[in-house]
Amino acid sequence: MNLSIEIDPGSGFCNGVVRAVRKAESYLSEHDHLYSLGAIVHNTQEIARLAAEGLQIIDNERMAEIRDEVVLVRAHGEPPSTYSLAERNGITIIDCTCPVVLQLQKKIAATYRRIHRNGGTIVIYGKKGHAEVNGLVGHTDGNAVVVENIPEVADIDFSKPVALFSQTTKDTEEYAALTAECRRRSEECGGQFESYDTICKQVAGRHAALAGFAARHDVILFVSGRESSNGNVLYNLCRKHNPRTWWIDDGRIPEGLFHDGESVGICGATSTPRWQLEELYLHLRENIVNKQ
Numbered sequence: 001m002n003l004s005i006e007i008d009p010g011s012g013f014c015n016g017v018v019r020a021v022r023k024a025e026s027y028l029s030e031h032d033h034l035y036s037l038g039a040i041v042h043n044t045q046e047i048a049r050l051a052a053e054g055l056q057i058i059d060n061e062r063m064a065e066i067r068d069e070v071v072l073v074r075a076h077g078e079p080p081s082t083y084s085l086a087e088r089n090g091i092t093i094i095d096c097t098c099p100v101v102l103q104l105q106k107k108i109a110a111t112y113r114r115i116h117r118n119g120g121t122i123v124i125y126g127k128k129g130h131a132e133v134n135g136l137v138g139h140t141d142g143n144a145v146v147v148e149n150i151p152e153v154a155d156i157d158f159s160k161p162v163a164l165f166s167q168t169t170k171d172t173e174e175y176a177a178l179t180a181e182c183r184r185r186s187e188e189c190g191g192q193f194e195s196y197d198t199i200c201k202q203v204a205g206r207h208a209a210l211a212g213f214a215a216r217h218d219v220i221l222f223v224s225g226r227e228s229s230n231g232n233v234l235y236n237l238c239r240k241h242n243p244r245t246w247w248i249d250d251g252r253i254p255e256g257l258f259h260d261g262e263s264v265g266i267c268g269a270t271s272t273p274r275w276q277l278e279e280l281y282l283h284l285r286e287n288i289v290n291k292q
């Protein structure tokens with residue numbers, strides 16, 4: 001079968017994930033194991049690759065049990081309580097919090113200190129329970145309100161100061177719509193409202209380019225772990241611009257996807273390693289293009 005296949009030049013790990021993986025690899029080149037608090041990246045195959053080098057993923061309960069070990073904090077960041085626990089347990093932290101997330105944590109903490117004393121609320125547009133969001137909430141003593149959609153802002157008291165922030169991987173247009181709704185409600189109540197566009201520029205910049213990439217191919221193979229927040233956003237974006245978008249999370253390609261002469265685009269989330277996209281490219285060439 002004749003297919004033209006292209007890998008999206010903008011796909012692959014974002015800077016924050018590249019940095020975390022490099023630090024883990026560097027440590028493991030001299031030690032036999034390293035604990036990572038939570039999955040270093042939402043990608044099963046990359047986790048398996050690093051596990052073979054000695055990376056062990058632990059949860060908060062396990063972290064509370066260990067002593068005098070080294071633990072990697074991933075790009076998503078952690079709440080202050082994690083650092084206190086590490087200090088109590090003699091744990092050395094390899095801190096891979098992405099600089100973009102670190103800035104956001106500091107901004108949220110400072111804004112919280114400023115508006116909380118006047119009864120104000122920090123609102124975070126993000127996925128409830130997501131590690132980055134949990135870390136951000138921790139910087140407000142657990143008092144921030146997390147919203148996933150516009151209807152959820154109905155319970156917020158807009159007569160008091162409200163400051164809105166976004167998880168770094170959310171969609172820019174959706175955040176703009178949420179901001180507009182919050183501003184409208186605040187004005188209605190005569191409250192004070194401030195909004196900070198804290199979406200990662202690396203993610204936001206990819207949206208337009210990926211939409212164009214999805215639209216110019218007949219079929220899109222989107223490679224990502226299902227639990228990746230950014231993966232969900234970018235997959236939906238691709239589907240919007242190309243209904244023949246398929247989510248590939250285990251390397252398996254459904255039968256009968258392609259017709260002779262079509263073009264296929266391969267892309268992925270910020271948590272999808274480049275090598276996985278290249279493997280899929282080779283798989284298509286060897287098993288579909290050269291065989292049929």
Ligand code: SF4
Nearest residue numbers: 014016098100168200
């Ligand atoms: S998506 Fe942006 S903010 Fe999040 S880890 Fe990657 S570079 Fe950092």
